[in-house]
Each structure stands twice: as C-alpha cells, then as structure tokens.
Amino acid sequence: MTSTPAPAATAPTAPRPSARRLLGALAQLAAMAVAGTVLFTMLSVLLSIGLSLLLVIGIGILFLIAFVYVLYATAWLEYSRAEGLYGYGLPALRTRRMTRPGFSGWLRMVWQQFTDGPMWRGVAGAALATLLGSMVIVLASTIATGVGLLVSPLFGAEVIPSPWFGLMLEPGWAALVGGIAVLVSAALLFGIAVLDGVLTRAILVPSREAVLAQQAATSDVQRAGAVRASEVERTRIERDLHDGVQPRLVSVGMTLGLAQQKIDSDPDAARDLIAEAHTSTKAAITELRQLARGIHASVLDDRGLDAALSALAARSHVPVHLDVRVEGRCTREAEAAVYFAIAESLTNAAKHSRAAECRVIVRRRDDGTLWARVEDNGTGGARVIPGGGLDGIHNRIIAARGTVRLDSPVGGPTSLEVSVPCAS
Known part of the structure; x- marks a missing residue:
C-alpha cells in the first residue's frame, strides 16, 4: 500500500x-x-x-x-x-x-x-x-x-x-x-x-517546526497502521483459505479419486460421488468469490458507496437498516476504508454479538469528512484484540488518516463510529 x-x-x-x-x-x-x-x-x-x-x-x-x-x-x-x-x-x-x-x-x-x-x-x-x-x-x-x-x-x-x-x-x-x-x-x-x-x-x-513535527508523527502512525492493516488482512486471507477453501478442495480431490476407482465397478456410486464433488466445487467457488469480495469490492468502484453498502446489507445474516446520504464521490481510499469498516462490523455483529438488528448511518459532513456509524442491539463487550476484526478496522481507518470510536458496554448496545477525510 x-x-x-x-x-x-x-x-x-x-x-x-x-x-x-x-x-x-x-x-x-x-x-x-x-x-x-x-x-x-x-x-x-x-x-x-x-x-x-x-x-x-x-x-x-x-x-x-x-x-x-x-x-x-x-x-x-x-x-x-x-x-x-x-x-x-x-x-x-x-x-x-x-x-x-x-x-x-x-x-x-x-x-x-x-x-x-x-x-x-x-x-x-x-x-x-x-x-x-x-x-x-x-x-x-x-x-x-x-x-x-x-x-x-x-x-x-x-x-x-x-x-x-x-x-x-x-x-x-x-x-x-x-x-x-x-x-x-x-x-x-x-x-x-x-x-x-x-x-x-x-x-x-503552531510554528512551522511544530506543524512539521506533528505531520511526521502522524505519518508514522499512519504508516504503522497501514503496515498493520496489511498484516491483519494477509493473516485473515491465509486463515480463510486454510480453514475454508483448502479443506473443501482437498475433499473434492478425494471424492473425485474415489469416483475414479468406482467408475468401472460401480458406475452409479461414481456418478453420485461426481455430483457430490460438483456441489463441493460450486461451494468452493462461492467461498472464493466471497473472499475476493472481502479483498476488493468491485461494485464500490463501479457504482459507489451507497450501492456497495446496499449489496452488503442484502447479504448480511443480521437485518440491517441502512441510511446513506452521501453527495458525490470521495476518494477510493476513503470509500474503501469506510466500506470495509462497516463490513467487518456487520460480520462481528453476526458472529459474536447475537444482535437481532443493525443500523448503519453514513454521511458526508460539511467539514469534508466521510462519517459512518454502525449500531447493533447485541450483548456488547466488544474489545480491540490484536489481529482481530476491530483491530483491522482501527488500522485501516488510521492508515486512511481517519479516526475510530468504539462504544460497547457489557450488555450492549455496541456502536462504532469512523470518520475519514474525503480527500485523503
């Protein structure tokens, strides 16, 4: 990056x-x-x-x-x-x-x-x-x-x-x-x-020297956040490949090997095994597509943040109330940072919070920042753990020169606010 x-x-x-x-x-x-x-x-x-x-x-x-x-x-x-x-x-x-x-x-x-x-x-x-x-x-x-x-x-x-x-x-x-x-x-x-x-x-x-010192410190933080975000993202991809797609493809290979052994002696069983391998292959393709979407959402570039978030909300396992009011387009870096922060927040809500519904609010503010807030009515208690999803959000937003605020008391609700400069 x-x-x-x-x-x-x-x-x-x-x-x-x-x-x-x-x-x-x-x-x-x-x-x-x-x-x-x-x-x-x-x-x-x-x-x-x-x-x-x-x-x-x-x-x-x-x-x-x-x-x-x-x-x-x-x-x-x-x-x-x-x-x-x-x-x-x-x-x-x-x-x-x-x-x-x-x-x-x-x-x-x-x-x-x-x-x-x-x-x-x-x-x-x-x-x-x-x-x-x-x-x-x-x-x-x-x-x-x-x-x-x-x-x-x-x-x-x-x-x-x-x-x-x-x-x-x-x-x-x-x-x-x-x-x-x-x-x-x-x-x-x-x-x-x-x-x-x-x-x-x-x-x-502030003096020019103080401004330069502040910019240098901010650049160091942003660089560290970018490096950390890339490491967390690489670890996530490796984990998803190792725990999801790889075992499924291994299973497909083993199923096809059994079908090859039975194709002469038991054609019906071989056809069933081939059908099973075909189903597993389609599931692996779906997982790869979802993994690729997690790396880069093409709809974000093609149709903008509103359309990308609408597609994201439609795929969410938790019902999402979406309220997006963004005039014009921000930079690709700003939109991608906010999109993936929202996507990770919805994933966390579905996996960990036992939330019944989520609310996503996105605005482009007068000061030139892209602001988003994700709320869920789950059990709360969310914490930033090194290498976890919230850590990835924090590093990605910091790398985009933004700010993050997490409020998740035990018992809920949980809210995450991110703000990124549109022209970052």
Missing part, C-alpha cells in the same frame, strides 16, 4: 491590518472583557470550592470536573474568536473522548482533557484578550471624556472641571487636554488592536 506524502507545512502568515479588522478586534476585545471576567470568575469559584470539598466530602470532584470543562469552553470561545477574526485556519478545538471502558477510562479522559495543550493555549489567549479588553474599555471611556473636553468651549463656560486629578481648566486648556487625550487613547487603541493579532498568532498558531 502506498500513501501520498503530505504537502510541506507552512506557518500561517499574519493577516494585513485593515480598518475593518482593527475595529472588529477592538469590539471583540471589549466583549471579551465582559465574557472573560465572567468565565474566569466562574473558574476561580469552581476551583476553590472543588479543592475545599474534595477532602471533606468528596463531592468536590464534581466541581473540579466542571472546572475542566469551563476551561474548555473558555478556550473554545477564544479559538472561535481568533479564527472568525483572523482566519488563521486553526483546527477546531475538540473534547477528548473515552478510549478505555469503565470508570477508570472516564477519569483518564477527564485528565487528558485537563492536560490538553491546545486547550491551555486557548485559555491563555482568552486571559490576555480579557486583559486587553479591559484596557479597550478604559481607553474608549477616555476618548469619550476627551471629546467632551474638546467641545466644552462651545458651551461658553469660563472654567471647566477636569475628570482627572480634580483640576479646573480654562476653555483653551480644556480643549487642548481633551484633544491630547483623544489622540493618545486612539493611538493606544490602534496598538492594542495590532498587539491582539500578534499575541493571538503567537499563542494559538
């Missing part, structure tokens, strides 16, 4: 400052001054209550979990603000999911969320945006006051009280002080708007 190398990564360039972007930054920073203050107040309250009640009652863990996910909400808000304003192409911030069953797996998920680096970068960006937003509000108030002093001589007052230091100013000095306050505050607002773009890019946007 070959894979197309990923294009060289380049760090996003800073967008050129424009009046619209600068004004948008100032408006967003002012809003963050309010929202950030509320969020960080909540965080401090949740953390203090959680730590104080953790050893006393133990219920503090609930407050600490809430603290973790308010952290995530704060980071998500900052990522959304930065991406909407600057368009750096930042990846969407996602919550961590369980990779192990049970309570320990849940605690591990919460800990991974708490130690998530991108989340903490988002929190740091939100903290700076809150601080800058507070400065924006102060400077905006200063500008408003300066404008008032600037136009105050028009009202004919002989002495004008200054809002700063309790000074009483003559009209000329009041206009001068007001004008200086407006100019200085406007210059500082411009600097804050520019600074926000610089700091946001420095905190949230």
Whole structure:
C-alpha cells in the first residue's frame, strides 16, 4: 500500500491590518472583557470550592470536573474568536473522548482533557484578550471624556472641571487636554488592536517546526497502521483459505479419486460421488468469490458507496437498516476504508454479538469528512484484540488518516463510529 506524502507545512502568515479588522478586534476585545471576567470568575469559584470539598466530602470532584470543562469552553470561545477574526485556519478545538471502558477510562479522559495543550493555549489567549479588553474599555471611556473636553468651549463656560486629578481648566486648556487625550487613547487603541493579532498568532498558531513535527508523527502512525492493516488482512486471507477453501478442495480431490476407482465397478456410486464433488466445487467457488469480495469490492468502484453498502446489507445474516446520504464521490481510499469498516462490523455483529438488528448511518459532513456509524442491539463487550476484526478496522481507518470510536458496554448496545477525510 502506498500513501501520498503530505504537502510541506507552512506557518500561517499574519493577516494585513485593515480598518475593518482593527475595529472588529477592538469590539471583540471589549466583549471579551465582559465574557472573560465572567468565565474566569466562574473558574476561580469552581476551583476553590472543588479543592475545599474534595477532602471533606468528596463531592468536590464534581466541581473540579466542571472546572475542566469551563476551561474548555473558555478556550473554545477564544479559538472561535481568533479564527472568525483572523482566519488563521486553526483546527477546531475538540473534547477528548473515552478510549478505555469503565470508570477508570472516564477519569483518564477527564485528565487528558485537563492536560490538553491546545486547550491551555486557548485559555491563555482568552486571559490576555480579557486583559486587553479591559484596557479597550478604559481607553474608549477616555476618548469619550476627551471629546467632551474638546467641545466644552462651545458651551461658553469660563472654567471647566477636569475628570482627572480634580483640576479646573480654562476653555483653551480644556480643549487642548481633551484633544491630547483623544489622540493618545486612539493611538493606544490602534496598538492594542495590532498587539491582539500578534499575541493571538503567537499563542494559538503552531510554528512551522511544530506543524512539521506533528505531520511526521502522524505519518508514522499512519504508516504503522497501514503496515498493520496489511498484516491483519494477509493473516485473515491465509486463515480463510486454510480453514475454508483448502479443506473443501482437498475433499473434492478425494471424492473425485474415489469416483475414479468406482467408475468401472460401480458406475452409479461414481456418478453420485461426481455430483457430490460438483456441489463441493460450486461451494468452493462461492467461498472464493466471497473472499475476493472481502479483498476488493468491485461494485464500490463501479457504482459507489451507497450501492456497495446496499449489496452488503442484502447479504448480511443480521437485518440491517441502512441510511446513506452521501453527495458525490470521495476518494477510493476513503470509500474503501469506510466500506470495509462497516463490513467487518456487520460480520462481528453476526458472529459474536447475537444482535437481532443493525443500523448503519453514513454521511458526508460539511467539514469534508466521510462519517459512518454502525449500531447493533447485541450483548456488547466488544474489545480491540490484536489481529482481530476491530483491530483491522482501527488500522485501516488510521492508515486512511481517519479516526475510530468504539462504544460497547457489557450488555450492549455496541456502536462504532469512523470518520475519514474525503480527500485523503
């Protein structure tokens, strides 16, 4: 199996400052001054209550979990603000999911969320945006006051009280002080708007070296998944040939040998043996056809994923409710990965789960991924075992740059979700 190398990564360039972007930054920073203050107040309250009640009652863990996910909400808000304003192409911030069953797996998920680096970068960006937003509000108030002093001589007052230091100013000095306050505050607002773009890019946007390192690590994982998937597939083919087709062909050879011995002495028995060999040969051909279909589904190339899955559902021993809504075609690699993941899931449901029915949902999402979910109402308890069917699904999807999520509690039901980039 070959894979197309990923294009060289380049760090996003800073967008050129424009009046619209600068004004948008100032408006967003002012809003963050309010929202950030509320969020960080909540965080401090949740953390203090959680730590104080953790050893006393133990219920503090609930407050600490809430603290973790308010952290995530704060980071998500900052990522959304930065991406909407600057368009750096930042990846969407996602919550961590369980990779192990049970309570320990849940605690591990919460800990991974708490130690998530991108989340903490988002929190740091939100903290700076809150601080800058507070400065924006102060400077905006200063500008408003300066404008008032600037136009105050028009009202004919002989002495004008200054809002700063309790000074009483003559009209000329009041206009001068007001004008200086407006100019200085406007210059500082411009600097804050520019600074926000610089700091946001420095905190949230990974460097080119980090992007290259991440791509290298991802390529290593994909390469390992591809190698492992090919090994699992080869082992499966060898097992099916050794346990299925080979014994049947050996039996056909032995039956034909007996028929050859009896063809002169007992023609009727020989004809029966030849008929039996003929039946076994057709069964072997059927098994070979099914094995070949497991290696490559020609209907997938000819008619697309919907038709291939319809044929797959028709052959399933477990009734399948199929819901496929895919506009257009994805790459052959993406369609094949999702097809074989669904096929293996249905095979597992028929062999192991004692399911009465299955449901298959396939969608092409707006973010350019091909997503599928397979559910069955069986007994659950499915686990990824090296060399097993679920291991093969995992390796094949990883090799196609996708993700896999298995949820199979003991007692059922079982659900498997896969997501693969359409243009992988």
